[in-house]
Amino acid sequence: xxxxxxxxxxxxxxxxxxxxxxxxxxxxxxxxxxxxxxxxxxxxxxxxxxxxxxxxxxxxxxxxxxxxxxxxxxxxxxxxxxxxxxxxxxxxxxxxxxxxxxxxxxxxxxxxxxxxxxxxxxxxxxxxxxxxxxxxxxxxxxxxxxxxxxxxxxxxxxxxxxxxxxxxxxxxxxxxxxxxxxxxxxxxxxxxxxxxxxxxxxxxxxxxxxxxxxxxxxxxxxxxxxxxxxxxxxxxxxxxxxxxxxxxxxxxxxxxxxxxxxxxxxxxxxxxxxxxxxxxxxxxxxxxxxxxxxxxxxxxxxxxxxxxxxxxxxxxxxxxxxxxxxxxxxxxxxxxxxx
Amino acid sequence: xxxxxxxxxxxxxxxxxxxxxxxxxxxxxxxxxxxxxxxxxxxxxxxxxxxxxxxxxxxxxxxxxxxxxxxxxxxxxxxxxxxxxxxxxxxxxxxxxxxxxxxxxxxxxxxxxxxxxxxxxxxxxxxxxxxxxxxxxxxxxxxxxxxxxxxxxxxxxxxxxxxxxxxxxxxxxxxxxxxxxxxxxxxxxxxxxxxxxxxxxxxxxxxxxxxxxxxxxxxxxxxxxxxxxxxxxxxxxxxxxxxxxxxxxxxxxxxxxxxxxxxxxxxxxxxxxxxxxxxxxxxxxxxxxxxxxxxxxxxxxxxxxxxxxxxxxxxxxxxxxxxxxxxxxxxxxxxxxxxxxxxxxxxxxxxxxxxxxxxxxxxxxxxxxxxxxxxxxxxxxxxxxxxxxxxxxxxxxxxxxxxxxxxxxxxxxxxxxxxxxxxxxxxxxxxxxxxxxxxxxxxxxxxxxxxxxxxxxxxxxxxxxxxxxxxxxxxxxxxxxxxxxxxxxxxxxxxxxxxxxxxxxxxxxxxxxxxxx
Numbered sequence: 001x002x003x004x005x006x007x008x009x010x011x012x013x014x015x016x017x018x019x020x021x022x023x024x025x026x027x028x029x030x031x032x033x034x035x036x037x038x039x040x041x042x043x044x045x046x047x048x049x050x051x052x053x054x055x056x057x058x059x060x061x062x063x064x065x066x067x068x069x070x071x072x073x074x075x076x077x078x079x080x081x082x083x084x085x086x087x088x089x090x091x092x093x094x095x096x097x098x099x100x101x102x103x104x105x106x107x108x109x110x111x112x113x114x115x116x117x118x119x120x121x122x123x124x125x126x127x128x129x130x131x132x133x134x135x136x137x138x139x140x141x142x143x144x145x146x147x148x149x150x151x152x153x154x155x156x157x158x159x160x161x162x163x164x165x166x167x168x169x170x171x172x173x174x175x176x177x178x179x180x181x182x183x184x185x186x187x188x189x190x191x192x193x194x195x196x197x198x199x200x201x202x203x204x205x206x207x208x209x210x211x212x213x214x215x216x217x218x219x220x221x222x223x224x225x226x227x228x229x230x231x232x233x234x235x236x237x238x239x240x241x242x243x244x245x246x247x248x249x250x251x252x253x254x255x256x257x258x259x260x261x262x263x264x265x266x267x268x269x270x271x272x273x274x275x276x277x278x279x280x281x282x283x284x285x286x287x288x289x290x291x292x293x294x295x296x297x298x299x300x301x302x303x304x305x306x307x308x309x310x311x312x313x314x315x316x317x318x319x320x321x322x323x324x325x326x327x328x329x330x331x332x333x334x335x336x337x338x339x
Numbered sequence: 340x341x342x343x344x345x346x347x348x349x350x351x352x353x354x355x356x357x358x359x360x361x362x363x364x365x366x367x368x369x370x371x372x373x374x375x376x377x378x379x380x381x382x383x384x385x386x387x388x389x390x391x392x393x394x395x396x397x398x399x400x401x402x403x404x405x406x407x408x409x410x411x412x413x414x415x416x417x418x419x420x421x422x423x424x425x426x427x428x429x430x431x432x433x434x435x436x437x438x439x440x441x442x443x444x445x446x447x448x449x450x451x452x453x454x455x456x457x458x459x460x461x462x463x464x465x466x467x468x469x470x471x472x473x474x475x476x477x478x479x480x481x482x483x484x485x486x487x488x489x490x491x492x493x494x495x496x497x498x499x500x501x502x503x504x505x506x507x508x509x510x511x512x513x514x515x516x517x518x519x520x521x522x523x524x525x526x527x528x529x530x531x532x533x534x535x536x537x538x539x540x541x542x543x544x545x546x547x548x549x550x551x552x553x554x555x556x557x558x559x560x561x562x563x564x565x566x567x568x569x570x571x572x573x574x575x576x577x578x579x580x581x582x583x584x585x586x587x588x589x590x591x592x593x594x595x596x597x598x599x600x601x602x603x604x605x606x607x608x609x610x611x612x613x614x615x616x617x618x619x620x621x622x623x624x625x626x627x628x629x630x631x632x633x634x635x636x637x638x639x640x641x642x643x644x645x646x647x648x649x650x651x652x653x654x655x656x657x658x659x660x661x662x663x664x665x666x667x668x669x670x671x672x673x674x675x676x677x678x679x680x681x682x683x684x685x686x687x688x689x690x691x692x693x694x695x696x697x698x699x700x701x702x703x704x705x706x707x708x709x710x711x712x713x714x715x716x717x718x719x720x721x722x723x724x725x726x727x728x729x730x731x732x733x734x735x736x737x738x739x740x741x742x743x744x745x746x747x748x749x750x751x752x753x754x755x756x757x758x759x760x761x762x763x764x765x766x767x768x769x770x771x772x773x774x775x776x777x778x779x780x781x782x783x784x785x786x787x788x789x790x791x792x793x794x795x796x797x798x799x800x801x802x803x804x805x806x807x808x809x810x811x812x813x814x815x816x817x818x819x820x821x822x823x824x825x826x827x828x829x830x831x832x833x834x835x836x837x838x839x840x841x842x843x844x845x846x847x848x849x850x851x852x853x854x855x856x
Contacts (some may be wrong), residue, residue, distance in 0.1 A: 106386050107393065107547065108528040112546055173578060180586045189572065191549065285574040285583075287548040291695040295384060295548070295575070300736045 032324065036317040043091075043313045044306075048089055052300060064226060078105045078214075079302055092306060101307030106299075111307030114292060117208030121191065122288035125280070128208045130266060133215035138259065140216070140221025142250055145231060145258075156220060163217030169279035172210035176283070179206060190284030207284040211277050215269055226258035233257075260327065267323025271316040356391035376568040377837065377853055380580045380592035382709045384573055388542070389523075389531040390516045391463050391474035396846045399513040399660050401571065404553055405536035406516035407452065409437055410506065414840040414852040417761050419511040422561075423452060423537070425492075432799055438493040444558045445519040445542045452517060454494035457519040461496070465834075475531060478768075479514040481799075501797040503804060519795075539564045539851040549573055553850065564851040583610060591833040591853075593845070596656050596709075597828035600682075609835045614658050615827040616665050616759040617842040618766075620744040621717065623820045626782040630700070634692035636819040640678055642685035642724045643717055646810040649825045652713035657828045662812045663766060665826035667843065670763030670808030675823075676816065684723045698723035703741050708730040710754050713824065713827070717752075727791035728752070729854035742780030750780055758844070763808040764796045770815065781820040788814045 045336040080088050093103055101111035140160075144153045180188045190207045192199045230236065231254055239249045278290035289308060386394040388403055403411075408623045411422035421427065426438040464480040467473045482502040487495045498505070509515050519764040522535035530547050539562070540553035553569040572589065581598045583589045585605060594602065594610065603610050623630045623639065630636055642694060648658055662675035689696060702717065704710040711732060718728040733741065742750050760766055769778040771789050795807040815821055829845030839854035 087686070108531055109547060115546060175584075176579070176582050181582055184586065188579060188586045188588050189574070196358075282576050285572065285576070285579055285580055287573070291575070292548055298736065 014207070017313075029325075032321050036321055039317050040310070040313050044087065044092070044203050044310060047309050047313075048085055048092075048306065051305065052085055064075045069240075081302060088280050092310075096310065100304045101310065102303065102306065104304050106301060111304055114304060115308050115311050118308075121286050122277075122290065124204060124276055125207055125211065125277060125286065125288060126270055128204055128212040129273060129277075130215060130270050132208055132212040134266065136212075137216040137219030138255070138262075140220040141262075142227055142255060143222065144224040145227030146250055148228065155226075160217035160220045163213045164221075165216070165252055167279075168210050168214055171213055172207065172280055172283045172327075175206050175210055185210055188280070188284075190286035200314055203284075205275075207286060210284075211280050218265065218269075219262060222262045223258060224257075226261050227254055230254040230258040232325045247290065263326060264323060267320055267326070271319035271323075274312075274315045274319060363804055367789055374673070375566065375855075376570060377591065377850070377855075378570045378572060378589045379565040379850070380574045380583065380589045381550060381571050382573075382575065382580070382593060384548060385545070385571070387531045388534040389398070390460070390513055390518065391476060392472070392531065393513065400463045400848045400850065401542070401551065401553065402516055402534065402536075403538075404540040404569070405534050405538050405542060406518065407443065407536065407538045408511060408515040408517060409457070410511045410515070412511050412842060412849070414520070414849055415505060415842070417843060420506060421631070423517055428628045429506075430495075435496040435498075435499045435505075437494055437496070441492060442560070443537045445522060445535050445537045446556055446558065446856040447522065447524040447535050449525075449535050451491075452519070452537045453491050454486075456517055456520050457494055458488050459523070460518045461486050462514065462515070463518075464514060468787070475621075476514050476735075479509045479512070502682075503797070503799050503800050503801075504764060508765065509764040510759060514534075521709070540569065547633055558845045560710070562851075565854045566850075569850045581832070582772075584834075587834065590837050591839055591848075593832070594830040594832045595652060596828060596830055599832065600654075602657075606834050608832055609837075610830060610832050611657065612828055612830045613814045613843075614665070614667075615829040615847060616668065617756050617827050618660060618663055618665060618759055619754065619756045619826060619827060620663075620821040622661075622753050622755050622781045624747070624752075624780065625784070625818065625820045626783055627749070627751055629694045629698055630751060632692045632694065633819060634688045635694060635698075638688035638692065638724065639721065639726065640727065640819050640822050641681045641688060641722050641821060644680035645678065645822065646822055647720070648682075648713040648716045651716045651786075652709040653825065657825045660826045662823055663770075663815060663821075664763055664808065664812065668759055668761060668763065670766075670805050670812075672812045675812065682723060687727075689724060698725065699729060700729040700751045701729045701731050702754070703731045703733065703738070703750060703775050705738045706734050707757075713754065720830050731736065742802075744776055745790045747776055747780060753780060754824070755780060756827070758846070764792060767792045767795070767808065767811050770811075780816070783815070783818050783820050785818070799818045 076082050080091065083091075091103065099112070101115060103110055104114060140156055144156050147153050176188055179186045186206050187203050190203050192203050227250075229251075233254075236249060236254055239253055242251075274289070276290070278294050280286075281288040281291040282294060289312060292304065293308050293312070295301070296308060381397050383395060383397045385397055385401060387398055388402060388405075389835060390406065393399055393402060407423035409424040409427055410419040412419050423439055423443055424437045425440045428436050430436050437457070439452060439454060439457070441451075444450070445452060452737050461480060461483060462485065464474045464477055464779055465483050479739070482498040482505065483501050484497040487497060487680055489495070490838075502509075517537070518530075519535050519537075523530050526533065526535070537556070537557045537559065539556055541556045543552050543554040545551040549572040550573045555564055555567055571595070574583065574592075575587075577595050577598060580589065580592045581594065581602065584592055584602070585608070587607070590599075596612070599610050599612055602608055621643070623636050625631055659677075661677050662672040664671045666673070700721075702714055704714050711730075714728075714730045714732070718730060721728050740746065741753065742755075750789055751784070757766070757769060767788075768774070770781070770783055771779060771792060772784045772786065773789070775782050775784060791807050791810050791814075795804050798804040798807060831839065831841070831845060833839055836856060838854040838856045840849040840854075841847060842849070
């Protein structure tokens with residue numbers, strides 16, 4: 001039964017407005033975290049079921065033709081693939097509950113170590129790419145809206161469409177051929193054994209650009225559309241009537257409102273990129289999470305695959321939760337009493 | 340109590356922008372620095388550096404640089420010389436005596452290499468470890484009874500039956516590597532990542548999913564490898580490896596044939612293409628109708644044009660193969676029949692077979708361009724005699740389980756590729772009746788084949804052993820269940836300043852013998 005506890009509150013003990021907001025926020029947070037946990041569980045269930053359906057013998061893929069049938073059988077048992085799905089899921093979540101993602105049966109390494117080694121590379125690439133995309137895409141979108149119909153706007157629309165439609169791995173190879181082989185300005189390999197910070201940063205330029213270009217196009221188009229709507233609002237006309245400078249109107253007032261829908265896309269984009277920019281990581285030989293996932297899938301290395309997919313799902317869900325929470329930060333008119 | 344923070348929307352946005360800008364800052368061109376080191380691309384991750392449990396040639400190339408053997412291959416040849424042993428003698432068909440050189444030290448302070456380490460290393464293959472785990476290379480040491488230790492430096496290898504391939508395949512190969520008993524017992528599972536050897540190199544860093552670094556072992560006294568360090572970098576993508584070679588970021592890599600063609604003539608790069616030792620054939624499941632009919636199998640063999648298929652698959656780069664053992668390897672049947680396309684004969688055989696035309700067969704193949712092209716040619720050629728081919732191309736993991744267990748019952752036609760081993764008896768083992776449901780996808784079930792194969796495995800007379808191997812190939816030919824296609828070609832690309840060393844199969848790289856020129 002739903003009890004309205006407000007009726008039993010002693011007279012005069014009304015919550016202050018601040019406390020009420022806090023409670024609304026707590027409710028909102030609780031609901032979202034619950035949803036996030038269920039999403040992670042649901043996603044893992046689907047993934048384990050799908051992995052179970054993928055054809056191919058993991059023992060053959062990993063051990064090769066030299067393996068004896070006895071060893072292949074033992075290997076399957078060590079991976080737990082001879083057990084029903086619900087047992088595997090239960091075991092996996094029991095391990096996860098104590099912070100253990102399992103052990104890679106082939107190398108004997110902990111999956112935690114494999115994932116944690118890969119994560120910094122993925123984080124660096126995802127944040128740099130999205131940062132670059134925002135840095136260029138947002139001003140480009142504003143420019144397109146303010147100069148609607150101009151040659152610059154048309155040109156940007158065309159370039160944006162090209163960026164969005166050409167797959168990042170094609171751009172990656174193109175950039176490698178031009179900047180690494182023909183001009184010899186930048187290295188081919190995206191990661192260095194030489195541990196200097198400068199070297200690491202230089203090696204990040206091409207993969208970052210390859211990954212960012214598509215997002216630049218997308219963000220530019222989104223911001224342009226939102227800005228066009230914002231520029232038609234009354235408060236913009238009022239600001240102009242007050243004689244404010246155009247730049248201040250565009251960037252301080254109109255953009256602040258126009259950028260809200262884009263935030264959702266950026267949040268989702270960061271989630272996706274953190275989940276592994278698989279092809280870019282492979283092309284630039286970076287050992288990020290996407291690359292780990294790809295190799296594990298190729299080899300049917302289920303222990304690594306399961307653990308890294310779990311981390312990807314968690315990252316995606318958390319980033320989306322943070323994105324949702326950030327809406328009110330960027331727009332104070334948004335409150336948490338809306339479900 | 341809630342406290343205010345100094346973060347504002349503006350400061351956070353400015354921070355994000357700053358962070359992005361910072362990551363874009365240029366640094367010194369360290370990638371271009373000259374180093375006295377060799378950088379080698381590996382196309383597969385290093386998985387396990389514990390010899391009995393290694394998973395392929397990427398692992399074994401590292402292991403052979405780190406560990407010593409009693410005998411080891413000389414550069415570029417299937418010929419061996421003494422390595423850790425000072426003296427070795429086959430005193431009888433069932434006993435090999437050895438004497439070790441003195442003062443060969445394991446790295447990491449694990450002491451001197453002794454006869455007890457030899458016993459420990461070899462017997463690991465025939466007995467499960469403490470956790471019950473067995474080596475997947477157990478068959479290499481199937482004839483081993485025990486290694487007897489006489490004193491610190493001498494011992495005897497005792498066999499249950501003569502083993503003619505033991506010297507060049509096992510002792511000189513990866514299964515003959517000598518580990519430190521102390522190190523393996525002390526390090527446990529960690530030993531599969533930080534191997535302790537006494538060979539020319541030692542592993543100084545190993546980053547999973549990235550690669551490893553080999554550094555010269557200062558205690559190794561036999562010779563000094565030319566390169567101080569060998570960096571093995573994992574690059575999965577073939578195109579990236581090609582570009583990295585062009586940009587001089589790597590010194591040595593295997594290449595696809597297409598990439599090799601493009602790189603020929605590139606400045607400062609040497610491309611080497613040689614006939615390979617992997618045998619490729621079109622197999623037919625002899626237990627599945629209508630392929631259980633010998634006349635149908637012979638008709639298919641007569642209807643296809645091997646030369647055209649190989650030309651389409653390898654753009655004229657690979658030689659035709661007429662029998663299982665490629666030329667140059669012991670047991671090659673040089674007089675094997677060279678089947679030419681004969682449509683009339685194929686039609687006649689089909690008429691004699693009693694099957695009703697047209698028939699439809701599924702051709703299962705790996706999703707590699709070469710196999711796909713050969714499949715398309717076979718499809719066109721066979722349609723002329725009333726055999727319709729449905730091509731079923733599969734990615735690696737799915738493909739390699741196609742002929743196993745029950746799924747093998749439904750297999751019809753397929754392309755298959757195996758790596759040839761210097762030991763012909765070993766190559767023939769995959770076609771034994773006992774391999775049906777495992778690797779004998781043809782389901783070629785010949786008791787005579789099994790008998791001769793078994794006898795050849797313990798025949799120490801080279802000439803009569805070659806005859807036995809040829810007999811095996813004749814039996815395969817009579818079954819008409821295998822149409823040999825090619826032994827492929829391998830291509831390697833390297834900077835012209837490097838003189839590489841590798842065995843004739845092109846897969847086994849000998850890092851300690853690489854030289855800077």
